[in-house]
Amino acid sequence: MRKHNYLIYLIGCMTLLVMTGCMLQTQDKAFDTPYPSVLSTSTIINLVLPTILPSNTPSALLRETHTPEPISSPETRTALPTFSPEDARTYVTELLDTNAGCRMPCWWGITPGQTTWQEALSFLERFAISILVYPGQDGMYADVDFPLPREVPYAYRLQQHYMIQEGIVEEIEVYNYDLATHTYLPEFLNTYGQPDEVWVRTYRPERGNEPFEIALFYPSQGILMDTPGGGGGGIEGNIIRNCLRDMNWPFLYLWSPEIEITFKDAEEQYLNPEEGYFLPLYDATGMTVAEFYENFKDPNTTACLETPLDLWP
Numbered sequence: 001m002r003k004h005n006y007l008i009y010l011i012g013c014m015t016l017l018v019m020t021g022c023m024l025q026t027q028d029k030a031f032d033t034p035y036p037s038v039l040s041t042s043t044i045i046n047l048v049l050p051t052i053l054p055s056n057t058p059s060a061l062l063r064e065t066h067t068p069e070p071i072s073s074p075e076t077r078t079a080l081p082t083f084s085p086e087d088a089r090t091y092v093t094e095l096l097d098t099n100a101g102c103r104m105p106c107w108w109g110i111t112p113g114q115t116t117w118q119e120a121l122s123f124l125e126r127f128a129i130s131i132l133v134y135p136g137q138d139g140m141y142a143d144v145d146f147p148l149p150r151e152v153p154y155a156y157r158l159q160q161h162y163m164i165q166e167g168i169v170e171e172i173e174v175y176n177y178d179l180a181t182h183t184y185l186p187e188f189l190n191t192y193g194q195p196d197e198v199w200v201r202t203y204r205p206e207r208g209n210e211p212f213e214i215a216l217f218y219p220s221q222g223i224l225m226d227t228p229g230g231g232g233g234g235i236e237g238n239i240i241r242n243c244l245r246d247m248n249w250p251f252l253y254l255w256s257p258e259i260e261i262t263f264k265d266a267e268e269q270y271l272n273p274e275e276g277y278f279l280p281l282y283d284a285t286g287m288t289v290a291e292f293y294e295n296f297k298d299p300n301t302t303a304c305l306e307t308p309l310d311l312w313p
Helices: 014-020 027-032 085-101 117-124 185-192 263-270 281-285 289-296
Strands: 130-136 139-145 159-165 168-175 197-202 212-218 223-228 233-236 239-242 251-255 305-308
Touching: 117 130, 117 139, 117 159, 117 168, 185 212, 185 223, 185 289, 197 263, 197 281, 197 289, 197 305, 212 263, 223 263, 251 263, 281 289, 281 305
Parallel strands: none
Antiparallel strands: 130 139, 139 159, 159 168, 168 251, 197 212, 212 223, 223 251, 233 239, 239 305
16 A cells, blocks of 8 residues: 545745646636546556645645656557536535445445456546546556536545556545535444544644644554544643534545554555654543544534643644
């Protein structure tokens, strides 16, 4: 497995963009993207368009990117018929609501360790905005963008990342903004049960926007849910309080449960430890995983997490 982050933060001004000839699309244009717009293994590509995030975005949403290499051995395929833009948005909405009727680590009917990339690609290319496939150290990778079913704040994306080895999808990384209600924290806990481990990351207020990040680790199910944000709290003396309201825009990392992985492995692969360290829930807050589960599976809970300020950088 490897580290891959969905969203990136472009530092600079519009003058620099003009000088370099970059062209950025705002999210409202995604509604007008013609179909199909698929960059697959039959296309040689060496470009990634950056995404600008608002200045107040939690640092957990600021993810590194990579520059893919061109495909060295293009593959010729016959694409399935594509959806119209309207039908694609409708279908994406259905998938966000139902996850195609499957349980994670299956995502939209694609199961890590089982589904072939050809099967996944034949499915995704019918309604994706773009599919960028490129080689990497561990195999092949694919970045897939989808039409937004509704307008969202500027520059957020609906994106998935796939790692493919020997023709099989081995990992899936997902970012849905807040468009998939079944991934909201209470709903997620009610569906997938008590996590094996819960980890916390936050920062001192002088770091900027005071993000609060919760990682729910289910190695026996092949799931890591990393959810930043939250609300209902703040800094009180030497305490950082967060009541985890509106933890609705998680990053999901999915793999076959047959793969053994520790949280530290997952942190290194997915969670950008350069941004700061995670601490076990109990060490950070004094709350057990069982207490966390019982409190926060209830969407109407009044519970909050409190962590000493001096624990954090």
